[in-house]
Amino acid sequence: MKKLMITTVALSALGIGAALAEGTVAPADVKFEDGAVAMSLTGVPGDPANAPDIIDKKGGNCVACHQISALPNLAFPGNIGPALDGVGSRWSEAELRGIVSNAKMTFEGSMMPSFYKTDGFIRPGDGFTGKEPAGPLEPLLTAQQVEDVVAYLMTLKD
Template sequence: MWSFVTALFLATSGSAWAGGGTAVSYRIVGDAIPESLTGAPGNAARGRAIVASRQVGLCLLCHTGPLPEERFQGNLAPDLSGTGARWSEGQLRLRIVDAGRFNPATIMPSYYRSDGLVRVNPALQGKTILDAGQIEDVVAFLRTLREPPQQKAK
């Protein structure tokens, strides 16, 4: 079932979001998708742009992260700082592909899942939010985030 944030994601992303495409098959091993969805590594600069984008990834709607130029970052989800130190490439990939595998009640959308969803616009049925290349780019960017979140002064 889609969450409030998924609905908000689709509502706020407007017509710029056309769906990532049809998902290719992948293999889950434990808590990870060990192989790249494209067979090649992603591009961290493109991944950073997707994470920061208010039209594509919308990650900052819920997350905060080390993107100081981006205003109005979210506080509903964990800080993205240090994700590259906390999780392996494969673990990050699965979390982006389908966060619901870890927490069925998560508000994070499954960026690379198109089955088992309800109330999907007919034009978007069978499509993913991000395509395989975009998933790999986001994974590449998140892997660069090695420093833990900064402690805020009290």
């Protein structure tokens, strides 16, 4: 335990965040190839059971724009984006990871938020305060939440 703590402190002192020390790919280090992200962001398989809560509320709010027939109890599904039914048959895991991380890398001009991005914004703000952020921006979803959503989307087959 002491050795792990010393290693974490040393990595932090070198400017390598805790996320990298845990094997998580930092948002700025995600490698896109034709919009797809082949490598897991965490090295840990996603848990589809966690996804409905993320999709409904925790940073994702996917149902504000998408309908998902497999989750009929989610309130107020939108119709701005395509229905997610069968998405696991239409896209590969790598493509879905890329779309959830930063859809603009796949669909130029997409209105879909970049859920795993922390830089390159035009006018970031501090929540809804009208003020600029006080510190570094956090992604809308954590790397593991992205993996959980991707794992769930892969279950949505035709």
